[in-house]
Amino acid sequence: MSTLTAKRLNIETKLSDDLSKGLRPVEKVKKMIYETNQLHIWYGETHAIKGIDLPVYEKEVVAIIGPSGCGKSTYLKTLNRMVELVPDVRISGKVAYNGKSIFDESYDVEELRLRVGMVFQKPNPFPKSIYENVAYGPRIHGIRNKGVLDEIVEQSLRKAYIWDEVKDRLDTSAYSLSGGQQQRLCIARCLAIEPEVILMDEPTSALDPKSTFKIEELIRELKETYSIIIVTHNMQQAARISDKTAFFLDGELIEYNETNNIFNNPSDSRTEDYILGRFG
């Protein structure tokens, strides 16, 4: 039995104890969405991820921090198997989504990416209208009905806090939007497929403080429904929005804990050094 399941069982026994004592269930008992065991990734000769174990639970925001080149994006891209688009990539170890190993031969990648949305560092809308950008996901997954599509588009744009800014110009090109608006459009496009998890790779690094603020608000909102894994270089951002923080260094997971603990009471001196800006 792995230590992780042991821990979980432990929590569950604790829970039933609590319940029997008539207490409210402890908040920590959540379903594990992602399980990563001994994950290694190589790009050709570059060993980018060196044996990472990292559980992610539902309705949590996990921030991944670490210096440039430490493997944050690589890890994120592994979670929806986008990393396989890189030629010469090698993967070993296990990543399970909802209990199923995503590297199995029979695993349906498209299905995985339908459940796990991704928002990229640079806003990357399609060269299509605002409407078509959001409708793209539902369309390719077989939704044809115009009424349903309209509904999805409006809902997604509303959730991404951009509806009011674009509702009168849904047919104009997505490229006519500002960078911040484009990024929120990309988030809307991602929400349109109703994912369970959203992966975000430095979603605000190309944005001004105001757009950044809006997107952080949005993340807080989305967390009620989705699990979010976000890579960020901005310590304040990680502290503001995440429940847990993982500190990566040189392809290894140095520390993974409640965000509070990581920032106020890190157990590894390297984490402390990084957070205080001593390197990276």
Next chain:
Amino acid sequence: MEHINEEQVKRRRNLRLLTNRVAQFIFMLSTLFGVIVLGILIYRVVSQGIGWIDINFLTGKLSTEPERAGILGAILGTFWLMVVVVPITMILGVGTALFLEIYIKKGRLQSFLQTNIANLAGVPSIVYGVLGMTIFVRALDLGNIVLAGGLTMSLLILPIVIVASQEAIRSVPQHLSEASYGIGATKWQTIRHIIIPAALPGILTGAILSFSRAIGETAPLVVIGIPALLIPLPGSIFDKFTVLPMQIYYWTLDASLVEEYANLAAATIIVLLLVLFLLNLAAIIIRHKFKKIY
């Protein structure tokens, strides 16, 4: 100004300016050379042929009498040839390009195929003629009909269409296809909805330019054996045919027998150049109309 000696800079200044002048002059001459040669060529052809172009020339059938000869047969032949060449090269060319760029893993097989296609693009056209003769005319026993000629021409321009399409596909930014894969699109959906629309202007431009190559090419058809005799107007891809450049070839060949044939050749050249010019124009318009927006 530790390392720069002002005296020396001044002395060398004049020399540098002179070199610059000379270079500019040489480049201008090179450009002028091309323009002038083209000018003379066009002047000669037009002055010789323009008087012979009229509605009868364009809609008339072949004839041994210069006054009555027309090029409708050659125009139709070129048309039917394109009816074979366009779909075949577009489907095979774009398909191969997509396979090489998107489906196949970058590696030894990919670079092997790539090198071979690049080499094929450099094979002289007459060799394709021999190939077409062996395979389509003889082995498949098609005879020297439009289909055989069209298949041969398709082979000839296929490598060019492939390479041009590959470049167009490669120029579609990676982040667009990533965004598409990211929401669960399959490769085919990504190709159909994202990559093809974005690459289409580039693909079409490359394709049109290679079609004009096929329209102007003569050597492979000479090998296949286009009849120099008077043949009925081709009505389908299964008929015997001649094309514009072949007509130019035969008339020029026989100009020593009948003097006016030279004028007919010139007139046909004007028509051919006009067709090619229009195709190039179409390519330019497509390129400008779909300016890259990403």
